[in-house]
Amino acid sequence: MPAPAERRIIFKHIDEPGYTPDLACYLRHGGYASLRKALGMAPAAIIDEVKKSGLRGRGGAGFGCGLKWSLVDRKSGKPIYLVVNADESEPGTFKDRYIIHQDPHQLLESIMVSSWANNVRQAYIYIRGEFPYGARILEKAIAEARAANLVGPNVLGSGYSCEIYVHRGAGAYICGEETGLIESLEGKRPYPRIKPPYFPAVLGLYQCPTIVNNVETLCHVKHIVDVGGEEFAKIGTPGNTGTRILCVSGHVRRPGYYEYEVGRITLGQLLNEVCGGPLPGRTFKAIIPGGSSAKVLRWGETFTLKNKDGSTRTLAAEDIPMDFDTLAACGTMGGSGGVIVMDDSVNMVEALANINAFYAHESCGQCTPCREGSLWMKKITARMVHGQARAEDGALLQGVADQIAGRTICAFGEACSWPTQSFLAKFGDEFRAYPEAKTAPRPESVPLA
Amino acid sequence: MNLKPETLQRIEEVIPHYPVARSAVLPLLHLIQEDAGFISAEATEWVAARLDLQPINVLEVVTFYPMFRQQPIGRRLIKVCRTLSCALRGGYQTCAAFEQEFKVRRGGVSADGEVTIEFVECLASCGTAPVVMIDDDLHENVDCARARELSARIRAEAAARR
Numbered sequence: 315m316p317a318p319a320e321r322r323i324i325f326k327h328i329d330e331p332g333y334t335p336d337l338a339c340y341l342r343h344g345g346y347a348s349l350r351k352a353l354g355m356a357p358a359a360i361i362d363e364v365k366k367s368g369l370r371g372r373g374g375a376g377f378g379c380g381l382k383w384s385l386v387d388r389k390s391g392k393p394i395y396l397v398v399n400a401d402e403s404e405p406g407t408f409k410d411r412y413i414i415h416q417d418p419h420q421l422l423e424s425i426m427v428s429s430w431a432n433n434v435r436q437a438y439i440y441i442r443g444e445f446p447y448g449a450r451i452l453e454k455a456i457a458e459a460r461a462a463n464l465v466g467p468n469v470l471g472s473g474y475s476c477e478i479y480v481h482r483g484a485g486a487y488i489c490g491e492e493t494g495l496i497e498s499l500e501g502k503r504p505y506p507r508i509k510p511p512y513f514p515a516v517l518g519l520y521q522c523p524t525i526v527n528n529v530e531t532l533c534h535v536k537h538i539v540d541v542g543g544e545e546f547a548k549i550g551t552p553g554n555t556g557t558r559i560l561c562v563s564g565h566v567r568r569p570g571y572y573e574y575e576v577g578r579i580t581l582g583q584l585l586n587e588v589c590g591g592p593l594p595g596r597t598f599k600a601i602i603p604g605g606s607s608a609k610v611l612r613w614g615e616t617f618t619l620k621n622k623d624g625s626t627r628t629l630a631a632e633d634i635p636m637d638f639d640t641l642a643a644c645g646t647m648g649g650s651g652g653v654i655v656m657d658d659s660v661n662m663v664e665a666l667a668n669i670n671a672f673y674a675h676e677s678c679g680q681c682t683p684c685r686e687g688s689l690w691m692k693k694i695t696a697r698m699v700h701g702q703a704r705a706e707d708g709a710l711l712q713g714v715a716d717q718i719a720g721r722t723i724c725a726f727g728e729a730c731s732w733p734t735q736s737f738l739a740k741f742g743d744e745f746r747a748y749p750e751a752k753t754a755p756r757p758e759s760v761p762l763a
Numbered sequence: 764m765n766l767k768p769e770t771l772q773r774i775e776e777v778i779p780h781y782p783v784a785r786s787a788v789l790p791l792l793h794l795i796q797e798d799a800g801f802i803s804a805e806a807t808e809w810v811a812a813r814l815d816l817q818p819i820n821v822l823e824v825v826t827f828y829p830m831f832r833q834q835p836i837g838r839r840l841i842k843v844c845r846t847l848s849c850a851l852r853g854g855y856q857t858c859a860a861f862e863q864e865f866k867v868r869r870g871g872v873s874a875d876g877e878v879t880i881e882f883v884e885c886l887a888s889c890g891t892a893p894v895v896m897i898d899d900d901l902h903e904n905v906d907c908a909r910a911r912e913l914s915a916r917i918r919a920e921a922a923a924r925r
């Protein structure tokens with residue numbers, strides 16, 4: 315079957331000639347009609363539509379957006395905050411960047427709709443520090459929307475008021491984790507909070523109920539209001555609704571961003587047809603399907619999965635539909651939508667050394683297993699790559715990685731151990747053979763660590 | 764503290780964005796670093812006093828976040844992405860090309876004080892790897908040849924300034 319056509323909802327205007335990030339252009343394209351419509355609806359009705367839509371979070375965990383909203387403590391009497399996660403720091407992920415830079419009003423309109431639905435009076439966009447222009451574009455867009463009475467006091471004469479502020483991070487990956495982000499927004503080190511009790515929906519920003527959603531997740535909300543939750547749920551596949559942006563990087567002919575109905579395109583179609591296949595003379599070897607924290611897939615491996623009726627089916631990696639549930643059933647995850655492709659020129663020890671250096675650099679250091687474990691995994695793989703590999707290194711790595719997950723405050727613990735565990739599980743022979751492989755000439759390979 | 768009037772004005776504008784003044788630590792540090800180039804001990808104390816915090820509350824933030832620095836750096840900052848997608852497309856070689864052009868190892872300042880080269884983690888532009896940020900500007904698909912072009916441009920801009 316040929317790959318289906320892209321279905322651009324969130325990225326409808328990205329890279330469209332003549333489309334500019336200013337309010338006038340957005341209004342010419344029908345902008346802020348969803349906000350007008352939403353203000354005529356009861357907030358609870360909007361939350362209901364979002365629930366019916368089946369929308370799941372695009373930031374990493376794929377948690378139901380409507381469910382997240384329904385967990386918010388609305389009885390505390392404290393203000394409710396909305397925090398937009400625009401940290402976009404998961405390696406391999408580069409989608410929120412284009413929304414922010416090219417279509418900021420789509421995000422602002424969705425923030426206003428979501429804020430109205432959740433009785434939020436103050437929303438913050440937490441944007442990574444490395445997007446200086448993105449922050450300025452958003453600030454300018456907020457000022458324009460404010461001047462047009464679309465943000466701020468008494469929005470469109472409705473009596474409802476809500477402010478949006480932009481808050482810049484400063485280069486730390488852990489600020490993407492929602493409770494680390496909240497600490498950072500409070501002006502502190504971004505040390506993730508322990509859950510329970512600090513679930514953002516109850517004890518978030520300033521110990522008030524707080525919703526944290528990813529940029530792409532929120533952008534869907536305005537479209538859900540446009541078409542209704544039930545219609546929206548027809549896009550994609552059951553339980554995996556809507557479109558999502560797949561970011562492809564690494565060894566393919568046409569890396570880039572592609573928006574597809576969730577689960578309607580397979581990994582093989584995406585890489586071979588959409589991205590043009592491997593580089594000349596190469597073959598695919600390994601794929602990380604959902605940002606660098608997701609477990610690696612070996613090209614050509616097969617999975618035996620359970621069907622609903624109890625029977626089983628066998629699926630090759632290239633036939634995996636790019637949805638949340640199948641990727642999870644195959645032992646990995648859709649995560650942030652960042653698909654990193656490695657071809658046969660790559661040695662997996664070197665690729666892992668690169669990934670381990672990232673996690674060792676980014677661990678916040680609160681939990682001993684994560685702080686020490688990520689550092690040791692980095693040291694071992696770095697030593698291997700730099701000429702001192704030992705036959706027992708694979709086992710050593712395994713021992714360190716297995717002592718992290720489940721013993722830490724935040725999911726970074728899993729994120730940093732999954733690469734090592736999955737690389738060893740799928741490519742263990744390369745770790746054992748590395749001492750000799752290192753000395754064999756591989757002219758086509760580039761340094762990775 | 765010798766801050767520009769517009770920096771002081773923007774500082775006063777940003778503090779009321781938050782119900783709790785401490786939240787303004789990061790925005791204030793960004794504004795001061797943009798103005799002064801780095802965060803001095805004096806700046807740390809100034810921010811603490813302005814937000815009614817202890818200096819350690821600000822210092823612990825300055826020392827955690829990679830983008831804040833406590834020393835001056837070169838006039839231009841070249842950040843080369845080190846992470847996997849860029850590395851697969853030659854990011855380490857791109858970094859080496861910049862190092863050769865300016866005869867300085869990453870982490871250091873070139874002898875003429877013109878550039879600092881840094882390796883940084885994923886810049887969220889992995890589809891156009893390898894990528895580099897020079898000051899606020901992102902440059903995409905920066906192979907070694909492109910790195911040399913960008914270096915020549917930096918040198919030309921430096922010469923024009925003299």
Ligand SMILES: Cc1cc2nc3c(=O)[nH]c(=O)nc-3n(C[C@H](O)[C@H](O)[C@H](O)COP(=O)(O)O)c2cc1C
Nearest residue numbers: 371372373374399402403490491492527528531725
């Ligand atoms: C270590 C770590 C890093 C994360 N980085 C990001 C990020 O950069 N952007 C993001 O949206 N979510 C990130 N997340 C997920 C957030 O914690 C949170 O689940 C998400 O923002 C919720 O939004 P969603 O439900 O709309 O997906 C990260 C999680 C972890 C554990």
Ligand code: SF4
Nearest residue numbers: 678680681684722724
């Ligand atoms: S798991 Fe790692 S990143 Fe998360 S809180 Fe613990 S030390 Fe910090």
Ligand code: FES
Nearest residue numbers: 844849886888889
């Ligand atoms: S890996 Fe370099 S931009 Fe993401």
